[in-house]
Amino acid sequence: MVGIFGGDALRSLAAATPAEQVERIEAFATYEQGLIAHVQGLQTPVAEMKPAQHKPLRLKVNPYEGKEGENLHFWVREVALAMDAALISTKRLQVAFALSNIG
Known part of the structure; x- marks a missing residue:
């Protein structure tokens, strides 16, 4: 006191x-x-109070073309990171996003 x-x-x-x-x-x-x-x-x-709204982050992923020196494993990881950042949660959208980045 x-x-x-x-x-x-x-x-x-x-x-x-x-x-x-x-x-x-x-x-x-x-x-x-x-x-x-x-x-x-x-x-x-x-x-x-408004609930917190997560804004998706748009990341550009270079398309995978299978050229010499390109690593498919790294490209898949890059696509996965981009999907997480963009808040793409459904499997269907994830597949569509990945397919859109194949050259």
Whole structure:
């Protein structure tokens, strides 16, 4: 308590009459309730908050043409990363995306 209110405030409260103590505690409680109401007024109600919407990231994948030096494994991994970034979740769309990148 001393760390929160300070030693002088606690000594003053201890030296006060019981009626003064009640009055000070009630004044502090009123002040605290006012602060809480103010902070709650600043917060956006949950009903008004919009849900977070993930925006897909569009990545360009070079088409796989089977040329010398091209690695099919790396190309498949690159397509998979692009699908994850673009939030492509259904198998049908994943296949369509992969096929669209075959040269």
